[in-house]
Amino acid sequence: MDNSTRNPFTIVKANDFTDQEILDYWVDIPGDSGFHHLVDPLTPMPMIIMGGKGSGKTHLMRYFSYPLQKVKHPENILKGIEKDKFIGIYLKCGGLNSGRFTEKNIDEEIWKNFFPYYFDIWMAQLILDTVIEALSYNDNSIDEEKICTEILDCFDDTLSESPKTLLELSSTIKQIQKQLDMAVNNCIFTRSLDGVQILATPGKLFYGIPRVLSKNIKEFNDILFVYLIDELENLHEYQQVYIQSLMRDIKLPCSIKIGVRTYGMKTYKTMADNEENREGSEFSILRLDKKLREKNRATNYKQFAVDLGLSRLRESGKISDKITSQSEFFDYFEEEKTINELDNIPEISSGISGKTIAKLKSALNKHEQSNIKNGVSKPSQTTEIINLLSFEGMPLLEKAATYSFYKEWSKSKKLLESAISINTICNNFIADKDSQPQFKELISKFKSDLLAQLRKDNAKKDSYAGIETLIKISKGFPRSFLTLLKHIYQYSAFNGETPFHSKKISIKSQIEGVKQSSLWYFEDTRIAGKDGAQIKSSIEKLAELYRINRYSDKPSECSLTTFSGDLTKASKETQRIIGLASDWSMLLVDPDGRKDKNSSRVDSKFILNPMLSPHWGLPISVRGVINFNEKTLNAIFDPAHESDYKSIKSEFENSRNAPFNKSLDVPTDFIQGAFKL
Amino acid sequence: MEYSFFYKTELPIIDSWDHHDRYDLFLSAFNSSERVNSVYLKANSIDKYWLIFPEYHYLENELPNENTFCCQGSSEGDQILSFFNHINLDLENTKICIDITGFMRPQLAFIIKFLYINKIKKLDLIYSEPEHYSSKEKTEFSDGNVLEIRQIIGFEGTHTQTTTDDLLIIGSGYDHNLIKSVCNDKEHAKIKQLIGFPSLRPDMYQENLLKTGLASDALGNDAVKNPIFAPANDPFITASVLRDTIIELNKKSSSAEGISNLYLCPLSTKPQTVGFVLYYLKELQGMPASIIYPFFTKYERETSKGINKIWLYTVEFS
Numbered sequence: 001m002d003n004s005t006r007n008p009f010t011i012v013k014a015n016d017f018t019d020q021e022i023l024d025y026w027v028d029i030p031g032d033s034g035f036h037h038l039v040d041p042l043t044p045m046p047m048i049i050m051g052g053k054g055s056g057k058t059h060l061m062r063y064f065s066y067p068l069q070k071v072k073h074p075e076n077i078l079k080g081i082e083k084d085k086f087i088g089i090y091l092k093c094g095g096l097n098s099g100r101f102t103e104k105n106i107d108e109e110i111w112k113n114f115f116p117y118y119f120d121i122w123m124a125q126l127i128l129d130t131v132i133e134a135l136s137y138n139d140n141s142i143d144e145e146k147i148c149t150e151i152l153d154c155f156d157d158t159l160s161e162s163p164k165t166l167l168e169l170s171s172t173i174k175q176i177q178k179q180l181d182m183a184v185n186n187c188i189f190t191r192s193l194d195g196v197q198i199l200a201t202p203g204k205l206f207y208g209i210p211r212v213l214s215k216n217i218k219e220f221n222d223i224l225f226v227y228l229i230d231e232l233e234n235l236h237e238y239q240q241v242y243i244q245s246l247m248r249d250i251k252l253p254c255s256i257k258i259g260v261r262t263y264g265m266k267t268y269k270t271m272a273d274n275e276e277n278r279e280g281s282e283f284s285i286l287r288l289d290k291k292l293r294e295k296n297r298a299t300n301y302k303q304f305a306v307d308l309g310l311s312r313l314r315e316s317g318k319i320s321d322k323i324t325s326q327s328e329f330f331d332y333f334e335e336e337k338t339i340n341e342l343d344n345i346p347e348i349s350s351g352i353s354g355k356t357i358a359k360l361k362s363a364l365n366k367h368e369q370s371n372i373k374n375g376v377s378k379p380s381q382t383t384e385i386i387n388l389l390s391f392e393g394m395p396l397l398e399k400a401a402t403y404s405f406y407k408e409w410s411k412s413k414k415l416l417e418s419a420i421s422i423n424t425i426c427n428n429f430i431a432d433k434d435s436q437p438q439f440k441e442l443i444s445k446f447k448s449d450l451l452a453q454l455r456k457d458n459a460k461k462d463s464y465a466g467i468e469t470l471i472k473i474s475k476g477f478p479r480s481f482l483t484l485l486k487h488i489y490q491y492s493a494f495n496g497e498t499p500f501h502s503k504k505i506s507i508k509s510q511i512e513g514v515k516q517s518s519l520w521y522f523e524d525t526r527i528a529g530k531d532g533a534q535i536k537s538s539i540e541k542l543a544e545l546y547r548i549n550r551y552s553d554k555p556s557e558c559s560l561t562t563f564s565g566d567l568t569k570a571s572k573e574t575q576r577i578i579g580l581a582s583d584w585s586m587l588l589v590d591p592d593g594r595k596d597k598n599s600s601r602v603d604s605k606f607i608l609n610p611m612l613s614p615h616w617g618l619p620i621s622v623r624g625v626i627n628f629n630e631k632t633l634n635a636i637f638d639p640a641h642e643s644d645y646k647s648i649k650s651e652f653e654n655s656r657n658a659p660f661n662k663s664l665d666v667p668t669d670f671i672q673g674a675f676k677l
Numbered sequence: 678m679e680y681s682f683f684y685k686t687e688l689p690i691i692d693s694w695d696h697h698d699r700y701d702l703f704l705s706a707f708n709s710s711e712r713v714n715s716v717y718l719k720a721n722s723i724d725k726y727w728l729i730f731p732e733y734h735y736l737e738n739e740l741p742n743e744n745t746f747c748c749q750g751s752s753e754g755d756q757i758l759s760f761f762n763h764i765n766l767d768l769e770n771t772k773i774c775i776d777i778t779g780f781m782r783p784q785l786a787f788i789i790k791f792l793y794i795n796k797i798k799k800l801d802l803i804y805s806e807p808e809h810y811s812s813k814e815k816t817e818f819s820d821g822n823v824l825e826i827r828q829i830i831g832f833e834g835t836h837t838q839t840t841t842d843d844l845l846i847i848g849s850g851y852d853h854n855l856i857k858s859v860c861n862d863k864e865h866a867k868i869k870q871l872i873g874f875p876s877l878r879p880d881m882y883q884e885n886l887l888k889t890g891l892a893s894d895a896l897g898n899d900a901v902k903n904p905i906f907a908p909a910n911d912p913f914i915t916a917s918v919l920r921d922t923i924i925e926l927n928k929k930s931s932s933a934e935g936i937s938n939l940y941l942c943p944l945s946t947k948p949q950t951v952g953f954v955l956y957y958l959k960e961l962q963g964m965p966a967s968i969i970y971p972f973f974t975k976y977e978r979e980t981s982k983g984i985n986k987i988w989l990y991t992v993e994f995s
Contacts, residue, residue: 094840095838095840095843095938097827099825099826100828104755104830129839181834182835185831188755188830524894532823
């Protein structure tokens with residue numbers, strides 16, 4: 001494939017990059033507090049780098065690893081390490097295949113003793129192989145035999161071999177690992193690990209080898225050995241206990257940085273009487289995606305995201321090195337034209353023959369009986385209402401007018417009088433917008449929902465376009481942002497455009513790419529086991545309610561993708577599933593919570609990850625918040641209460657759609673917060 | 678290892694098998710498929726056993742009346758060992774035939790390994806091809822809820838710390854969610870996709886591509902565009918293709934050591950699973966290589982209709 005058609009965003013995972021590419025595509029967050037400052041490789045205090053899938057943990061950890069140091073210092077790696085003042089020993093826990101150290105009729109206690117030894121043997125090879133590689137660029141002589149002797153002293157027993165060089169030592173330890181592997185592989189048949197001799201106390205090799213190297217190799221005298229342990233989520237709980245123990249007993253010249261997905265932190269317990277490590281005391285936490293979402297960093301994330309996009313384009317040769325500014329990147333994406341309240345909108349019908357009025361007419365006719373008490377008893381009155389609320393050539397204004405009318409209807413107001421009043425407000429608004437501040441605010445707040453309804457009524461696609469929108473959708477997850485660009489690029493090329501060339505990427509291609517990315521996110525975040533099925537089902541229910549609200553006659557909350565609630569009153573299972581959905585980044589926790597209107601209580605607040613919103617035609621901007629009572633929370637998240645969901649959904653629909661049947665015992669939280677005319 | 682020394686023969690669907698070898702022991706994994714039950718009735722053996730695996734969730738009153746053995750334990754290893762501990766045979770001198778059709782892949786892999794290390798000289802495996810899958814490409818083979826992705830017991834290898842040139846070879850089947858979950862689990866590895874071609878039936882190739890297409894994001898460009906092929910009903914060619922592919926990829930590898938860790942994941946047909954197992958047993962033991970699998974809680978009891986062909990695969994271990 002030639003350069004002109006190659007998608008520069010194909011690779012979205014750090015794992016797919018070579019070491020050189022990790023460096024080439026490296027983008028820092030702007031400002032004084034760049035990633036180096038956040039990760040602080042020179043601090044001995046252990047750190048947990050936590051984040052959702054695609055938050056950039058692996059890219060970050062690999063950036064500080066030895067292979068990258070080597071790329072950064074091609075002239076002299078040893079001098080480079082001295083200058084960096086650290087060497088990064090990178091481990092992917094997935095490579096340990098930790099599932100084999102469980103069950104097989106072996107007592108759990110035996111595994112608990114075995115795993116720390118295996119882990120230390122594994123790490124010993126990693127550090128030795130790293131150092132051997134680094135020393136191959138060394139011209140000075142090193143007393144390897146002395147180093148070997150001192151490292152062998154870290155073992156509790158004498159080894160059968162007496163290696164004299166680091167290479168021989170590594171090979172000896174490799175043999176130990178092989179023997180351990182064979183014992184583990186065969187224990188299903190032998191039903192024991194009795195033949196395994198544990199030759200080193202937990203931690204002695206892990207801390208001992210760096211100490212010996214630091215003492216005996218001049219270039220390593222003043223450096224920190226930073227263990228970068230990535231994908232901790234792949235370890236079982238008891239295995240994580242050992243890692244926590246290593247963090248608790250941290251010894252210079254070592255430091256530990258753990259990379260883990262938010263859901264993957266299974267314990268903070270240590271082997272020291274199960275005592276727990278505490279943040280601030282035994283370790284610090286860098287919550288990566290949360291950090292990028294922080295309000296005071298919003299501008300930084302935007303710049304960071306744009307820089308990510310620019311770096312890919314630059315590396316692929318699609319743009320010149322000179323293009324660096326946000327505005328130039330923004331220009332590649334066609335934006336929706338701003339729609340004003342009085343504008344006509346192409347391909348959106350309005351007036352008597354339009355969809356909005358047709359729907360209203362149908363509702364009035366359908367609920368003729370119930371309208372009698374609202375003062376509408378004759379067909380001519382229905383016609384009058386229709387005429388009063390029709391605004392030919394102004395579909396958004398017309399939509400706002402009918403929305404206001406439905407609100408009055410829901411309050412059982414006299415319908416004809418309401419229509420007359422709304423007509424007056426609208427005509428005054430047409431003459432002078434500022435003369436009707438409340439109506440102006442209503443349109444401003446509900447504009448996104450009203451436009452979404454107009455598009456749906458007229459069989460048009462939801463609009464998710466413009467770089468600002470894409471940045472909002474990715475919400476602190478760089479991989480999400482790159483995935484959006486990847487799919488948009490694919491659709492753009494497919495639609496015959498030349499993305500990032502002469503013309504802008506069309507809105508159509510952007511919408512298709514965004515929809516595809518959203519589907520990918522939902523499907524790709526498949527979570528194992530029953531919990532996974534429950535989380536998926538809960539998120540689908542939640543999205544369904546949000547969708548009902550957005551496309552109803554009278555949405556109670558604008559741009560609704562957020563709920564709050566007093567979780568302490570909900571069932572334990574509800575609390576657990578919400579916790580898991582947050583850990584898996586399907587829901588994002590708003591750290592500020594939401595103050596309950598009737599008490600000083602602050603309820604938890606959860607936002608549907610905006611990557612999921614396009615999948616259900618939901619808004620990207622986060623505005624309205626709905627407060628769910630415990631019954632609703634349980635119906636959505638707890639399978640034991642699932643049977644309540646159908647009636648709650650029905651009440652939810654009825655309270656928002658004409659004729660607004662309140663006889664169905666609508667929970668108060670469903671009809672709150674409507675804007676008053 | 679030359680896999681073409683092994684041979685496969687077709688068995689009659691209607692006619693009797695009485696003129697074929699009589700076995701000492703015939704094993705089949707019980708499920709509700711017509712083809713599994715049909716083969717059990719026709720098999721010519723002194724002893725026959727239905728192995729009952731808990732993953733099918735059969736109730737006692739749904740099981741055959743005799744010759745059943747309920748495999749105990751939560752892992753494939755425990756389940757298979759529970760049976761052999763029960764019958765306590767001199768395996769070296771027992772003529773065994775297994776109908777692999779109803780077996781779950783991890784159990785199938787483990788039972789072959791078990792017989793292999795117990796020095797069985799010759800093993801006959803029977804596989805009956807379906808006329809078609811019950812809901813074409815939409816056929817569900819499991820409930821899709823992956824509990825964990827791990828190595829199959831006995832196929833764990835001895836891996837290395839270097840992960841830069843890790844390779845995952847997936848034998849792609851119909852369940853795209855399983856493909857995705859495995860790709861995501863080994864997301865750092867390069868991926869090769871092995872597709873069953875020729876497929877069991879011509880339309881099944883198209884169905885397979887339709888399903889694997891849904892996992893294309895997880896598989897990545899190279900795996901989608903440059904798959905490798907082996908006949909869906911031939912374990913020996915599958916093993917041979919795997920071997921040739923690994924040799925080729927080792928040659929192409931950027932590092933002198935070649936592939937750092939190799940992961941094989943058989944999600945395709947049972948004969949191809951046998952191919953993965955044979956290749957592993959013959960050439961990968963003690964290497965940085967393992968067979969991994971996405972384990973789930975429940976398997977569908979009946980996924981196919983009719984019998985198209987019945988194959989007998991003879992594996993000589995001696």
